[in-house]
Amino acid sequence: MPFIHTSAFDQQGELVLWRVDETPNWFIDQLSLAPHLWSEYHQIAVPAIRLQWLASRFALQQVAKSREMDVHKDIYGKPHLVNDSRFISISHCQGYAAAMAANQAVGVDVERVSPRVQRIKNRFLTEQEQAIVGATDADLMLAWSVKEAVYKMYGSKKLLFKEHIRLTDRNNEVQVVRVDLVTPEYQQHLQVAFCFLEEVVLSWVKQPA
Numbered sequence: 001m002p003f004i005h006t007s008a009f010d011q012q013g014e015l016v017l018w019r020v021d022e023t024p025n026w027f028i029d030q031l032s033l034a035p036h037l038w039s040e041y042h043q044i045a046v047p048a049i050r051l052q053w054l055a056s057r058f059a060l061q062q063v064a065k066s067r068e069m070d071v072h073k074d075i076y077g078k079p080h081l082v083n084d085s086r087f088i089s090i091s092h093c094q095g096y097a098a099a100m101a102a103n104q105a106v107g108v109d110v111e112r113v114s115p116r117v118q119r120i121k122n123r124f125l126t127e128q129e130q131a132i133v134g135a136t137d138a139d140l141m142l143a144w145s146v147k148e149a150v151y152k153m154y155g156s157k158k159l160l161f162k163e164h165i166r167l168t169d170r171n172n173e174v175q176v177v178r179v180d181l182v183t184p185e186y187q188q189h190l191q192v193a194f195c196f197l198e199e200v201v202l203s204w205v206k207q208p209a
Contacts (some may be wrong), residue, residue, distance in 0.1 A: 002061075002078075003018055004017055004198070005017035005202060007065050007193075009102050009206055012101070012102060012103050013100075014062075015047070015108060016063055016100075017096065017110060018058065018059045018096065018097045019095060020052070020096060020097060022047070024054055025110075026053060027051075027054035031057060031070060033061075034068060050093040052093070052094070052097065053092075055092060055096075055097035056090045056092040057069070057071075059097040063100065063101040064081055069182045075165065076155055076157050077153040086103060087102055087103070087106050088104040088106065089108045089149075089152045090108070091109045091152075092102050092110065093110050093200065094112060094158045095112070096110050097110065098110045098202060098208075100202075100204055102206050104206050104207040104209055106154065106206045106207070107149035107151065107204065108203070109148040109152065109204055110200050110201070110203075111148075111201050112141075112143070112200050115143055115164075117139050118142045121140050121143075122164075123161075124161040125140070126162065126166075132167050132169060132170055133170055133177070133200075142194055145194070146167065146177045146179065146194065146203045147161045147179075148203070149203040150192060150205055153161045153190075153206075154181065154186075158183075164181065164182055164183050165177055165181055166179065166181075166182060168180055175195055176192065176193055176199055177192045177195060178191055179191075185205055190208075191205070193205070
């Protein structure tokens with residue numbers, strides 16, 4: 001299946017979204033990974049998760065453009081390319097995989113729109129944020145996806161969705177959600193791009209230079 005969404009950023013920046021119609025063996029044939037990554041793959045017991053893992057690494061390979069891709073994770077679990085100074089982010093859900101690379105910190109998230117988000121909306125959104133983003137399943141999943149993308153960009157597990165990532169505006173014309181990222185040590189205004197494609201919402205953010 002060809003890419004269903006691609007975007008270019010700065011000179012070294014790129015985002016891809018792939019719809020997963022292929023078998024695990026197809027991805028295995030396409031991938032060129034460092035040996036320890038294959039060991040990580042073989043430790044996954046659930047077939048559906050194994051397929052998502054393969055698809056997300058395939059998407060990452062498209063933006064990494066390396067002969068043999070190698071990735072390590074820092075103490076917070078954030079992935080980094082080996083021997084490549086660019087920042088990366090990956091995401092996957094049932095049937096889709098996304099990856100992003102750029103010269104600044106990045107975050108990408110893809111989510112299937114589902115009514116399950118209604119049950120948890122008050123855990124990650126204030127009433128003011130719910131008024132900004134909207135009340136439908138798609139609206140609320142967008143809000144979750146935006147916050148997830150910012151969380152991945154920031155890269156520290158101490159970040160709380162409801163307390164530290166604050167949605168301040170949604171502009172559907174340019175498909176951007178504005179966010180204030182506020183912690184005791186850090187404050188930044190961000191613009192998170194988004195789009196709805198098929199049954200998913202895709203959100204991505206790049207830290208301003």
